[in-house]
Amino acid sequence: MNTTAITSRLTTGLVALVAGYASFTHIYSVAAEAGERQSVAAVLPLSIDGLILVGTLAMLDDKRSGRQPRLSARLAVAFGIVAALAAKIASAHPTWTARAVAAVPPVGARRRGAVSPGQAGRGPDGQPVSRSGSRRSSLSRPVIRLPPSRSSR
Structure with a gap:
């Protein structure tokens, strides 16, 4: 594993820890202020963030198996995101400004899965590599042929 991959994974882990801590404290404080017992307020954030995690893992499993992500997984992720966003x-x-700023991190954090370590990219030799680690040939790329321009005729 190269330095870039290690740094990317460590940074992703750090961002996940910070986001998880922030999410936990926001959900906990809202539940406690709403009158929930302390024990319930303490486990509620785990159930909401766990719902997002389980739904995400189910969708990844479906994608890897060549299936469309199941509706239950999509609903779990959507509900978890809405609940976490509402608590934030x-x-x-x-104030409107504070609440608008509060809405930004959860929305951005949910997008971080769009590019994560281990996705398609380039190998150490600069050649394209798929998610599975196999080499992609230039023949597998789509070719778009444009008609010749009038000035070249």
């Missing part, structure tokens, strides 16, 4: 906004200072 509810725990923000009661």
Whole structure:
């Protein structure tokens, strides 16, 4: 494993820890302020973030098996994101600006899965590599042929 891959994984892990801590504290504080017992308020964030994780893993499994992601997994992720976003906004200072700022990190954090370590890229020799690690030939890329321009006739 090269330095870039190690750094990428460590940075991704750090961002996940910070986001997880922030999500936990926001959901916990909203649940506690809503009158939930301390024990319930403490496990509620785990169930909401766990719902997002389980739904994401189910969708990844479906994609790897060549299936469309199941509806239950999509609904689990969507519900978890909405619940986490609602808690983030509810725990923000009661001004429009503070609540708008509070809404940004959860939306951006959910997009971080779009590019993660181990996805398709280039190998150490600069050649294209697929997610499975196999080499892609230039013949597998689509070729777009444009008609000749009038000035070249």
